[in-house]
Amino acid sequence: MQQDLDKSEYLKNLQSAFEQFNKRTEHLASAYNSLKKRASEIDKELERKNIQLEKKNIQLKRTTRFLDSLVRSMQSALVAIDGRKRIETVNPVATHLFGVKEKDVRGKYIKKISSFKPLWPLIDSTISGFPVTAREVHLSENPFKTGEPMLVEVSTSRMIVKNDLLGVLIIIRDMTELRELRDSVIRNENLAMLGQMAVTVAHEIRNPLGGVEGFAALLRKDLEEDHKKRELADKILLGTRDLNSFITNLLDFARPLKVVRKKERLSDIMDKAISFSMNYPKDNPSCIKIRKTYESEIIHPVDGHLLFRLLLNLLLNAYEAMEGKGTCKIKISKIHNIKRMKKADKIIKSLNYREDKPFAAFSVKDTGPGIERDFLEKIFNPFVTSKAFGTGLGLSMVQKIMEAFNGRIDIITSEEKGTEFKFYIPLEG
Numbered sequence: 001m002q003q004d005l006d007k008s009e010y011l012k013n014l015q016s017a018f019e020q021f022n023k024r025t026e027h028l029a030s031a032y033n034s035l036k037k038r039a040s041e042i043d044k045e046l047e048r049k050n051i052q053l054e055k056k057n058i059q060l061k062r063t064t065r066f067l068d069s070l071v072r073s074m075q076s077a078l079v080a081i082d083g084r085k086r087i088e089t090v091n092p093v094a095t096h097l098f099g100v101k102e103k104d105v106r107g108k109y110i111k112k113i114s115s116f117k118p119l120w121p122l123i124d125s126t127i128s129g130f131p132v133t134a135r136e137v138h139l140s141e142n143p144f145k146t147g148e149p150m151l152v153e154v155s156t157s158r159m160i161v162k163n164d165l166l167g168v169l170i171i172i173r174d175m176t177e178l179r180e181l182r183d184s185v186i187r188n189e190n191l192a193m194l195g196q197m198a199v200t201v202a203h204e205i206r207n208p209l210g211g212v213e214g215f216a217a218l219l220r221k222d223l224e225e226d227h228k229k230r231e232l233a234d235k236i237l238l239g240t241r242d243l244n245s246f247i248t249n250l251l252d253f254a255r256p257l258k259v260v261r262k263k264e265r266l267s268d269i270m271d272k273a274i275s276f277s278m279n280y281p282k283d284n285p286s287c288i289k290i291r292k293t294y295e296s297e298i299i300h301p302v303d304g305h306l307l308f309r310l311l312l313n314l315l316l317n318a319y320e321a322m323e324g325k326g327t328c329k330i331k332i333s334k335i336h337n338i339k340r341m342k343k344a345d346k347i348i349k350s351l352n353y354r355e356d357k358p359f360a361a362f363s364v365k366d367t368g369p370g371i372e373r374d375f376l377e378k379i380f381n382p383f384v385t386s387k388a389f390g391t392g393l394g395l396s397m398v399q400k401i402m403e404a405f406n407g408r409i410d411i412i413t414s415e416e417k418g419t420e421f422k423f424y425i426p427l428e429g
Helices: 001-071 092-098 114-127 176-222 229-256 266-277 306-323 393-403
Strands: 077-082 087-090 135-139 150-161 164-174 260-263 288-294 299-301 326-335 348-349 359-365 406-412 420-427
Touching: 077 114, 092 164, 114 135, 114 150, 114 164, 150 176, 164 393, 176 229, 176 348, 229 393, 260 266, 260 306, 266 288, 266 299, 266 306, 266 326, 266 359, 306 326, 306 359, 306 393, 306 420, 393 406
Parallel strands: 288 326
Antiparallel strands: 077 087, 077 164, 135 150, 150 164, 260 299, 326 359, 348 406, 359 420, 406 420
16 A cells, blocks of 8 residues: 555655656747847857948948048158058058158158158157148259259147047158259240340440440441451451350340241251361361261241250350360260159259150250359350350250240260260150
8 A cells, every 4th residue: 555655645645747848848948049139140140240331331441441542643752650660551642752662661760760850850749749741852862863852841730539649640742843843944034034134234245245346347438448457357356256256146145036846857957066166166066076966857837946946055165075076976966764863963944844755856966065053053144154255145045945835955965975965846736
């Protein structure tokens, strides 16, 4: 009997345990389903977040590419450094301007790179809270090797987020062309004023000069039998004619140029200038060797008279530099990319000069002593000459004709190799 009771109790307990197990299983199943549902919701949320994140990444990449393209396509040089003065960004204009490679300077401490030395004090000033705006700076290490410091304009700004200094942004603008344009405008204004004054002075001198020459001619006739006194009269006549010639040149210089273009063979004009230059006894060209190299046969609409005058002046200038003894090398060629030409010691461009054209290039090179740097800066100024009896109008006239042709003149000079004048005429437009 007792045994049956124990068995019944056991079964009852077992049944209760199964019921508890079923309840636990159902609860666990419910929890699992809830967890599964939640996991599914989380998966969907993660998928949605991943899609949003992917869109953000694509947008960020586009923005990064746009900003990188913007920095690289800037016409100004850009250098960005972090708070520790290490270079973070440098665009192609900056690498070209300072003569460095991006891979060699990125991440480097800027004060360990000597090319950036002109920027060091400006960076220190900016970090200290005193950024600079449009500060003119001369780069002594000129990457174009033109023999003179390069003028640039520098502006800096601090990059700050929540009062923390992230770095410094530096914008550098090459002022060379702007300075050349400004100098050209000032030079043309001065020449215009000088031209007006020259016309007035020339007429005031020429009128009495004609009387002096006439009386000297009459005096010479009266002194035909007195040779010594007649020689004095001849000197008066020679002096008045030289002065009259100078006044003629002065008036030509002051008068506006009228360009009349027609098709000409450029080598023919050069040959004509060489032939005429040989008839100038004061420059003693008979002892000068002429070496011609005509690489291209160029026929182009040009004012042959003005081009002849320009080339003749360059030839006579070369002869005088060599004092009648040496070699004058003359060259004509066609240039398709003027930017690749050898860098010059001095470059003069017309106001309407453009580099995106082919050019006819004329070169006149002497074996003289070269041109001193100080004199080179003012070589095209009117009445500036290194010659004892020069008028100083020859190269000024060359520049004036160059302006009329919308061209460019390069001067390359050294004591050992002499001086080379290169004159470029655009062949289009």
